[in-house]
Structures are given as structure tokens and as C-alpha cells.
Amino acid sequence: MPGDSPDVADEMPRLGLGTYSADDRDQWTENVRTALDVGYRHVDTAQVYENEEYVGEGIRSSEVDREDVFLATKTMHVDVPDDPADVPEAIDGCLDRLGVDAVDLLYVHWPSGAYEHEPVLSAFDDAYDEGKARNVGVANFTPELLDEAREHLDAPLFANQVEMHPLLPQEELVEYAQTHDHWLVAYSPLGKGEALDVPEIQEVAERHDASPAQVCLAWLLDHDNVAAIPKASSREHMEDNLAARELELDDDDRELIDSIDREYREIDPDHGPWNW
Template sequence: MSNTFDRLGYGTYKLADGEECVGGVAHAIETGYRHIDTAQGYDNEASVSVGIDRTDVGREDLFVATKLSTGNLSYDDATATARVSRDRLGVDSIDLLYVHWPINTYDPEETLPALDDLVDDGVVDRIGLSNFQPDQLDEAIDRLDHDVFAHQVECHPLLQQEKLRERAAEHDHWLVAYSPIARNRVADVDVLQEIAAAHDASPAQVSLAWLLSKDRVAPIPKAADFDHVEANWAAREIDLTADEIGRIDTLDRGERIVDFEEAPWNHE
């Protein structure tokens, strides 16, 4: 198994295929990021590869994750398209492959054996799940032969995912937090503004620092603007006090940024 997982990752959602993605990935790597997150559905895996090639950092020093699209979750489609993603990314094996959403063609009896076989065949190093509800997560963990390395969900101070964070600690996998600054809705939260002022930081940086203070949580902020990419990286240096962490812990509103009718939590 290659490559070390870095907790603060660089998300590439909505980075357009082409120079925006290529330049963004290259700049993120030059800033210090070593964990790059993409997906088949982002249509930018090839650009991620070109961005990596634009830097002096070798693939062996990077952790590259991608996700199976919801139409590619039958056994045959999952195993075939994972190989296409591997080739597009220009890697010998995908460090981490997620099921993006347990909807549409997701079938535990087909999808999960495909993930196991992709690991056995050396196409994928680690298995990930994304946007699973607790019962779906438990079922998948029970069915899979290989361990789940990560579960990726929306997580930020306004949606703290306590149950899923508890499961991550219990099962010893990472909770990878997408939309970790709630598309900057955190900027309007008084408590985060106050704590940010005390650290000469922004509410977004405080949100990332709060996530990094939690056990087994790994935020993957997406940013196209180079200054934002660097500001996100600097959040690693913010040392929140126990009191500040406690104040942020009270902010959970169950407020989702990513929500749609077919989402698993709308069909409980």
C-alpha cells in the first residue's frame, strides 16, 4: 500500500476540466497539500493528473482519491470504470476509491464485492464510502472483506455529524469532511467571528481548525482562488483552546449545504 494520508486535503469539486483544475491542483501541491480529492462525476480526473505533473512532487508522495459515479455501481461498471479512473489519474493504483452516493445503481451485493476485488487486483489501495447513513455504513462495513478507510460526508460547525464521527472512531476509519466551511456560511456566525478575531484568522480558518481538533476527522476544502487555498492551509497552525472548541461544539444546527430529494437522509 503506497502513499501517506494527509488530513487536510484539497477538494476539486466544480473545478472545471482544463486550466482551472490543472492550475489549482498544481498550486495546492506547491502550497503543501499532499491529499487530492476528485471524482468521476467532477469530469476532471485527467486535469488532476496534468496538475500533478506540473509540479516537482512525485505521485509516490501524494494521496489521490476519487469516487465512483452513481451510474457506475454495478459490479461490472465499478470494476471497469475504476480502471479507467486509475489510467486517467496516471497512477499505478488509486490510493482511495469511494462510492460517491449509495443511490441509483448502488447495490450492496454488487458494489461492495467490486470494491473488495479492486483492492485484491491492485487497482485500488483503500476503500471509501461517501454520504452513507449510519445503517448503510454499518451494513457495508459488515459485508466488506477489506476495512473501510474513510467515510466522506458534509461536515462543518453547522452540521457536526456526531453519530458518524462516533462511528469513525469506533471502526477506526477517517471521517472526511466535505464543504468544511459550509460554502462560507460560517462567516456569518457570531461565535466563529469572535474566535477568529482572537486568532487573527477568518471564520473559515477557525472551522477548519475545529475539524482538525477532532479525532479521525479530515477536512477537504475546495478553493479555486489561490489566496483561499493558502489561507485554508494556514488553518493547520491555529491552536484552538478547549473553551473555544466547546463553544463551537454548541453551534450544530443540522444545516445541510448539499441536499436533494434522492439523498439517503431523505429516505429514512
């Protein structure tokens, strides 16, 4: 498989299922169950998605054992919780809604709002020590914030989840992940569909008789230390995305994709640390 990452922990499948949706949150019981049936073994959710109970039910009602599923969730969103002192309770709430004793990866969702690195990271360390989180990660962190987190965390930093796709290649954060041996987990890996219409992506797709989505995902997996969590709600799209693991790009493909002269960020709130 292209882009294998032998040094970071191997137990996280590099292609997972993202589960954010603005409505119809109960759909994720069936969606997760379908994804596991298709072959996914990595599921990502968050407190603020308000679907953890449905994600947990999807896992429990599937034929796949819980221990075979890498389950990740996030808390400490910009407005949830309101106070760093509430983080332990928020973590317990995630576990209760998911119906599990532990998650495989617990993320700090945003380094903004009520985020203060010392009390928040201390609470994440406690969750790690108590076995509630088998791994600890962060999301939407810049290199400077990653430096700060690594200095204050006792638990190993497992991942940084950020938006990444061919229109937002995140070279600095990819290099940081490779240097410090953690995962960069790409959310919105298709740029909410924006990357699919790019001529360079379509040309590579035609060369390989593949879909543009498969090309975007294969390009991500071609990078060491990079994983991706595309959202999909139909079996067809789930199967299409999962097949990207078998698509191997050549040097001409990489050169063409890397030549795209356009930058696009789908998730760009004022509280994003790149806007400070």
C-alpha cells in the same frame, strides 16, 4: 497538532484539496499544481466531477513526486455508472483519466441510484486486491449503511466522506468513525461559505487573529479521526486553509462553536440516504 488520530492509517494528510466545480474543469491542472507547491499532499476528485484528467496532469506536471501525493477519487455516483456490473469498468476509467496505476483511496460516491452493496463492494474489493486502490472508502453513508458495508467488505473500510462543518457537526458519524477506527473526511467543510458568517465563528476568529475559514477547519481537525478537503482555487485561499493546521482551539472556543444553535446542510438531494 490538535486532534491527532494515532490508530488509523497515518499516510493520509488530514487537510486536502477538494476539486469539485461545475464549470472550468481544466482549471484544476494549474490549481492542483499550485496546491502541491503550497504544501498540500492530499487531493480529492471524482468521476462525476469530469476533471480527473486535469487533476492527474496537475500532479504529473508538479515538482512533487506522485508517491508523495495521497490521491483519492470516487465512482458509483447516483447516475454513474447505470448498472453495478459496470463498476469495474468505471474504476478502470478513473485510473485511465488520472493517468495512474492506482489511487490511494477509492470511494463509493453515493449509496443510491444503481448502488447494490454486494456487487458494488465486491468490485471495490477486487480493485483493492488487484492493487488498483490502496484503500477503500464510502461517501454519504449512514451508520446503518456503514454497518452493511463493513459486513460485506473484505478490505478494511478506510473512510466515510460526508458533509461536515460547524453547522452540521455529524456527531453520530464522528463517534462511529472513532469507534470503528476509520476516517471521516469532511466535504464542504465551510458549508459553501455559510459557516463563515456565523457570529460564533467570527468571534473565535477575532480571538486568534485568524480567518473564519481557518476556525472552521481547525474545529474539524480538533476531532479525532476527522480530515477535511476544502475547495480552493487561489494560492491565497490555499495558503489560508493550510494554515488552519497550526490553529489550536481552547476549551472556550470549542464550547462557543458547539453552542451554535443552527443546522444547515448544503448538499441535500432526495437520493441522500438521510432522506429515505
